[in-house]
Amino acid sequence: MTGKATRLPIYQVDAFTDRVFAGNPAAVVPLESWLPDAQLQAIAAENNLAETAFFIRSVDGYELRWFTPAVEVDLCGHATLATAFVISTILEPGRAHMDFATRQAGTLTVTRDGDRYTLDFPCRPAKPAENPDPKLLAALGGPAPVAVLSGRDYLVVYESADAVRALTPDMALLSKLDLFAVCVTAPGDNLREGGVDFVSRLFAPAQGIPEDPVTGSTHCMLTPYWAERLGKTVLTARQVSARGGDLLCELAGDRVKIGGQAVLYLEGSIRV
Incomplete structure (x- = not known):
């Protein structure tokens, strides 16, 4: 120096x-x-x-x-x-x-x-992905998702919290995708998740973040999706990374309160 x-x-x-x-x-x-x-x-x-x-x-x-x-x-x-x-x-x-x-x-x-x-x-709502990157599902592995949406990131919806928890993505392949990051989500498992409304994980290896432990900004996309699907504006969330974290989310017009x-x-x- x-x-x-x-x-x-x-x-x-x-x-x-x-x-x-x-x-x-x-x-x-x-x-x-x-x-x-x-x-x-x-x-x-x-x-x-x-x-x-x-x-x-x-x-x-x-x-x-x-x-x-x-x-x-x-x-x-x-x-x-x-x-x-x-x-x-x-x-x-x-x-x-x-x-x-x-x-x-x-x-x-x-x-x-x-x-x-x-x-x-x-609020950053995602829309159904018309032409998702063909590498996306191959990189995630696991079962077929219920839906694939996109905004800044991909939003991949699975049937169960267990499916989200069990994913072991190919980080090298994920890093080659065309969007910033990949969020995976599913309804909360009331028994194992303590009654939360939904769970998620977030992968962004191309940005130097293989898996983000808890991602507040991604809930700007998750909250409007789950608010519409569950018919409620106040939701409890858990990010099921190894460290884990809990969030309380509220959809308030074009804003999300976290x-x-x-x-x-x-x-x-x-x-x-």
Whole structure:
């Protein structure tokens, strides 16, 4: 390293869980001003988590960006929740309302009520996929799905939670698909899933994320699908990855409200 290094604070938060070693870990890096994009990407790659969130203060709230180890993404739920947690519990204790200006997803609002955070995100309904990538089902394996839809990601619907849980996708083949990621979902199994309305998993190997533990933004697509199918606007969800996580989702017109908890795992600094 040449020259004087800059020290930046960093926090690692487990989102959509009430205990460490569960949910989805995200790094959160507060900044005084924006660093070059290449440096933000390098920090995210070094962190090697599904997402690293960077934010700065603005006149009306905050500006927020998210990076996987490979790319900047347009929307990320768990890293937004992690950022709100850091602000309201560490940087500005007690803050209950946060507005985040983003580059592609508009303004996102997070509110805090006790230990629960609610994210107000845009609704992103999927449509039936007319010509899904022929590699999709081969990459997923498993039984034939009930339906295949698409938006930013593929949404593949199975008959049972067990089918979703048992999938062992071919990540190399999945990484060659034509959309950003693949979400698989099924109705919740009341006995094994504690009564949740639906379960899911999310794979995005082309973005540096073989399987995302808990994906808030994907529930912007899942919520309108299951709201229509189940005839209800408030739904409970569980992402059945190895770490797992729970979400409370509400369809509110063209918005989706996603609720969850978060816990701090790590606090420190990085030198760049």
